[in-house]
Amino acid sequence: MSDASERPLILVTNDDGIEANGIRHLAACMLPLGRVVVVAPDRAQSGMGHAVTINDVLTMEKRSFPLEGIEQAWQTSGTPVDCVKLAIYEILGKKPDLLVSGVNHGSNASINVIYSGTMSAAVEGAVEGIPSIGFSLLDHSANADFSATTPFISRIAGQVLEKGLPIGTCLNVNFPKLVTESIKGMKVCRQSAGHWDDAFDKRTSPSGSTYYWMTGNFNNPDQGEDTDEWALRNGYVSIVPTQFDLTAHHAISTLNQWDLK
Numbered sequence: 001m002s003d004a005s006e007r008p009l010i011l012v013t014n015d016d017g018i019e020a021n022g023i024r025h026l027a028a029c030m031l032p033l034g035r036v037v038v039v040a041p042d043r044a045q046s047g048m049g050h051a052v053t054i055n056d057v058l059t060m061e062k063r064s065f066p067l068e069g070i071e072q073a074w075q076t077s078g079t080p081v082d083c084v085k086l087a088i089y090e091i092l093g094k095k096p097d098l099l100v101s102g103v104n105h106g107s108n109a110s111i112n113v114i115y116s117g118t119m120s121a122a123v124e125g126a127v128e129g130i131p132s133i134g135f136s137l138l139d140h141s142a143n144a145d146f147s148a149t150t151p152f153i154s155r156i157a158g159q160v161l162e163k164g165l166p167i168g169t170c171l172n173v174n175f176p177k178l179v180t181e182s183i184k185g186m187k188v189c190r191q192s193a194g195h196w197d198d199a200f201d202k203r204t205s206p207s208g209s210t211y212y213w214m215t216g217n218f219n220n221p222d223q224g225e226d227t228d229e230w231a232l233r234n235g236y237v238s239i240v241p242t243q244f245d246l247t248a249h250h251a252i253s254t255l256n257q258w259d260l261k
Helices: 021-030 080-092 117-127 147-163 228-233 249-255
Strands: 009-013 035-041 060-062 072-076 098-105 132-137 169-175 185-188 195-204 210-219 236-243
Touching (some): 009 021, 080 117, 117 132, 117 236, 132 147, 147 169
Parallel strands (some): 035 072
């Protein structure tokens, strides 16, 4: 029998916090694939994007995790990206073989990827040269049923462990809210060009001060049948290769025609 230390080392994180059902499900999916270490925020950090903590202290605490077989579990006061950095440089002392983030409670398709702490953790993994995947289910409920995602998570993570990913690339995987039998399969897609039409619910506190809740509606004029939004609407798991290079390469030739001398 091979030494357990020869099995792949898998880092599991999220943005919904270490108590979220989604991260427990994801950690369980990883156990057959390798040695699992969980490092996650001590509270919900949704919508934090790629934020890092620079104006406050960071704390971390080892804790129990309700899943047999987990090597270590830590909670931190930081953002999802902080969790990745702390895991690599303080907890593990090395880079894991695979980083998985999620399973997020809610969609990270289309423009949501920009705001997502779940996906920013995966992007940070890609920055570090770690094969990384963010998983999300289109169900915001705290008691969401993640069971239909299991075979797909196992398949995708296994393929990434076996074949790796292109340098600077991670995967953004979203699941429709369907039972296993109703999911038609998986599609590799591009990110839909949708956006949020923002609005704010203006309210007045008992003391008379004004405060706001952000609301809004998702608007998707992109009707392409090769997008993540199309795949999800039509019963498929969407897989979008995502990169941290934000250069608009197609615009370079246009700017080179300007009088910038």
